[in-house]
Amino acid sequence: MQPAVLPEQRPLDVVILAAGQGTRMKSRLPKMLHPLLGRPLVLWSVRLAQQLGARDVVVVTGHGAQQVEEALHSSGVQFARQDQQLGTGHAFLTAAHRLRGGADVLLLYGDTPMLPLATLQNLLSAHRVGQHALTVLTSELPDASGYGRILRGESGEVLSIVEEKAATPAQKAVREFNSGVYVMDAAAPVLAGRITNHNAAGEYYITDLVSLYQQGGARVAAFKIADPGEVMGANDRVQLSQLETIMRRRVNEAHMRAGVTLQDPATTLIHDEVVIGPDSVIGAGVHLLGQTVLGEGVVIGPYSVVQDSTLEAGSLIHAHSVVQGARVAGGGDIGPFARLRPGTVLEAGVHIGNFVEIKNAHLHAGVKAGHLAYLGDVTVGQQSNIGAGTIIANHNGMDKQHTTIGSGVFVGSNSTIVAPRTLGDASFVAAGSTVTADVPEGAMAVARGQQRTLEGWSRRYWKGFGDRVAVKLPWLAGWLSRQH
Numbered sequence: 001m002q003p004a005v006l007p008e009q010r011p012l013d014v015v016i017l018a019a020g021q022g023t024r025m026k027s028r029l030p031k032m033l034h035p036l037l038g039r040p041l042v043l044w045s046v047r048l049a050q051q052l053g054a055r056d057v058v059v060v061t062g063h064g065a066q067q068v069e070e071a072l073h074s075s076g077v078q079f080a081r082q083d084q085q086l087g088t089g090h091a092f093l094t095a096a097h098r099l100r101g102g103a104d105v106l107l108l109y110g111d112t113p114m115l116p117l118a119t120l121q122n123l124l125s126a127h128r129v130g131q132h133a134l135t136v137l138t139s140e141l142p143d144a145s146g147y148g149r150i151l152r153g154e155s156g157e158v159l160s161i162v163e164e165k166a167a168t169p170a171q172k173a174v175r176e177f178n179s180g181v182y183v184m185d186a187a188a189p190v191l192a193g194r195i196t197n198h199n200a201a202g203e204y205y206i207t208d209l210v211s212l213y214q215q216g217g218a219r220v221a222a223f224k225i226a227d228p229g230e231v232m233g234a235n236d237r238v239q240l241s242q243l244e245t246i247m248r249r250r251v252n253e254a255h256m257r258a259g260v261t262l263q264d265p266a267t268t269l270i271h272d273e274v275v276i277g278p279d280s281v282i283g284a285g286v287h288l289l290g291q292t293v294l295g296e297g298v299v300i301g302p303y304s305v306v307q308d309s310t311l312e313a314g315s316l317i318h319a320h321s322v323v324q325g326a327r328v329a330g331g332g333d334i335g336p337f338a339r340l341r342p343g344t345v346l347e348a349g350v351h352i353g354n355f356v357e358i359k360n361a362h363l364h365a366g367v368k369a370g371h372l373a374y375l376g377d378v379t380v381g382q383q384s385n386i387g388a389g390t391i392i393a394n395h396n397g398m399d400k401q402h403t404t405i406g407s408g409v410f411v412g413s414n415s416t417i418v419a420p421r422t423l424g425d426a427s428f429v430a431a432g433s434t435v436t437a438d439v440p441e442g443a444m445a446v447a448r449g450q451q452r453t454l455e456g457w458s459r460r461y462w463k464g465f466g467d468r469v470a471v472k473l474p475w476l477a478g479w480l481s482r483q484h
Helices: 041-051 065-071 088-096 117-129 188-192 206-215 237-257 457-463 467-472 474-481
Strands: 012-018 056-061 078-081 104-109 134-140 149-152 158-162 176-184 220-224 287-289 305-307 322-324 351-354 357-363 368-371 374-380 391-393 403-405 416-418
Touching: 012 041, 012 088, 041 056, 041 065, 041 104, 041 117, 056 065, 056 088, 065 078, 078 088, 088 188, 088 206, 104 117, 117 134, 117 176, 117 220, 134 206, 158 206, 158 220, 176 206, 188 206, 206 220, 457 474, 467 474
Parallel strands: 012 056, 012 104, 056 078, 134 220, 287 305, 305 322, 351 368, 357 374, 374 391, 374 403, 391 416
Antiparallel strands: 104 176, 134 176, 149 158, 149 176
């Protein structure tokens, strides 16, 4: 005889309903793919399911199914297509065919991203400890219009869930509402096949599972949470904006309590997967996006954007800089108005000044590029100096070419290095040069036309315009009158 499986040892499967059209979004983009704090709506629910340790996650798709499935293709979930939207019961049954059985089943929605992981953990625990067949997540509102109402018995058990359109005036006065989130035992997929559409809307309601369980003598319970905002959904862009505001505040407050200074939290946008070390200071209007990691004591000036980048301890990003897909070692000093593009690696103590753009480049320790430069597809050795106006001409019209600049190299202002080139250690490039050949170690390259000075040229030139100069440029006419 096999030993009984304890409730806490049962596997968990999660079904996420994401087939709705979302007409109130007024968008060609499926509702489930509208971004919230950098992540599509539906991916918040997928992430919760995975954090719960779900065995299988089945996402029910419908409107925009192909787009939704493509967006989630690498997330490890399964898909069930609901070609006709015939109600929540029908959607659940569509997913039930994908489940292996023998597990508790959690039902979530793709447009309710506010649910904390702890709430779902507590819901699951209450369901299993109480040995309930079905547990519905509920909350209370002063006016629960639009929601199904929870009708309880004398001992607190759930007798039924009444939809708004079918509720009596007395039932509409009930403040406890159905969130639509359920935990069910392994019988749910089988019982779902017995749901009918004998109602005014002609739809299959998942709430009918309550009576189906009760007919078999099973207990249905409710798990009520204090904050109804946790089950808040996004039906239009106004609600989506409200969710974003709440989520931003949650994330920002968590960082501040962990030792990060946000100089103006109301204007600071931080995606929830961003990691920030203590004693970092984040200026007003800063956006920290994607898979960004900040070490201890990083300072980011106002209105900078850092995306999918790593800034090691002590890095300084001045105002209005953009850092994307880059790694900056400790002591890096970037900006203001600098741009680090994907593939940029800056070693310790590198200084990148105003209006410098770097892409797919590796700058070793102590390199300085202070002003108005473009460094693309280049490796620069330690302690080299890149003068103002320097450009690495890395594209020949068809392909990108790589340039190697050695250590201790001095590149004069307003120089162009035509890739692919190699500049040896301790070499010099004279200001204004266009370098089209390699420069040996310790050598100096001068690649510019020889200057000629033509005395008296200006006087002869302007006098050719006669009286027009006196009319349009009187200051110049005065200067010409003084010339001999």
